[in-house]
Amino acid sequence: MRKPYSYLIWLMPYGKVNGRLSKIINELSKKYNSPRFAPHVTLLGSFEGFENELFIKAKNLSNIIKPFEVELTKASYLNEFFRSLFILVKKDQRLIKNHEIGKKLFNISENKKFMPHLSLIYGNFNVKTKKEMIKLIGKNFNLKFKAKSIYLVHKNEVDLKWTVIQKFDLKN
Numbered sequence: 347m348r349k350p351y352s353y354l355i356w357l358m359p360y361g362k363v364n365g366r367l368s369k370i371i372n373e374l375s376k377k378y379n380s381p382r383f384a385p386h387v388t389l390l391g392s393f394e395g396f397e398n399e400l401f402i403k404a405k406n407l408s409n410i411i412k413p414f415e416v417e418l419t420k421a422s423y424l425n426e427f428f429r430s431l432f433i434l435v436k437k438d439q440r441l442i443k444n445h446e447i448g449k450k451l452f453n454i455s456e457n458k459k460f461m462p463h464l465s466l467i468y469g470n471f472n473v474k475t476k477k478e479m480i481k482l483i484g485k486n487f488n489l490k491f492k493a494k495s496i497y498l499v500h501k502n503e504v505d506l507k508w509t510v511i512q513k514f515d516l517k518n
Contacts (some may be wrong), residue, residue, distance in 0.1 A: 348392070350503040353400055355390040355407070355414055355448055356510075359464075359491040370483050371466055375432070378479075380469040381506040387435055387464050389496065390448040397500075400452075401512060404498040407451050408514035411496075414440045418464055418489040424475040428503075430469050430475050433487050435462035437465055468506070 359367060367385035377381045393400075417436040424430070435441070437460070445460050467479065498511040 347504065349394065349501075351428040352392040352394050352501050352507075353397075353511075354388050354392065354501055355452075356497040356499050357389050357467075357493040358384060358386045358497055359416075360491075360494075361491075363418075363489050363491045364491070366410070367464065367466075372481070374467040374479060376470060376486060378467060378471065378475075380467050381511050382473070383468070383508055384510075385464060386497070386499075387462055389441075389445055389462075390452060390454060392501070394455050395452075397511065400498060403451050404496060404512065404514050407448055408496055408516050410447055410451070411444045411516055412445065412518060413492055413494045413516045416441065416462075416491055416493050418487045418491075420486050421466070421480045421483065422463075423473075427470055428468050429461075429463065429465065430471055431467045431479055431514045432463040432465045433489075435464060437462055443490075 358364070358463055364385055371385060372382060374380065398431045418433045421436055422432060422434050441462060442460070466483070494517065495513050495515050497513050500511055
């Protein structure tokens with residue numbers, strides 16, 4: 347069961363990649379009346395705890411993992427509100443390893459399959475509408491960005507708000 351209030355660790359693109367993705371997310375949210383959010387890839391999802399302790403864990407994680415490349419591949423969709431339409435992220439060894447390090451550090455024991463992606467819209471849309479969206483934005487993205495920071499984020503799914511608590515730069 348989803349936790350309506352919890353915390354996440356995000357990776358966020360910057361520069362031209364962020365600009366392009368923000369534009370797509372904003373255009374889709376306006377056209378289809380859905381929530382707006384910043385472009386992000388969730389490295390770790392839905393954990394709870396005291397914010398000051400989570401802050402320390404996130405800082406520790408940023409000291410352990412090094413900057414790495416995130417590769418966005420092609421648009422896809424599921425029949426889920428929060429994974430309605432998204433761009434798949436190439437699941438390379440570095441990303442998987444960083445996810446596993448984070449799970450250990452934050453004591454996340456869930457066995458849910460890690461499916462890295464960058465959401466483009468949240469909502470309950472039928473397949474026909476999702477295919478129209480893909481026609482509008484394109485199927486293949488082939489974008490890359492270097493994850494230089496991680497972000498501790500508070501998630502409020504009741505009000506559909508995501509608040510960045512703190513940015514932590516990764517150490518070279």
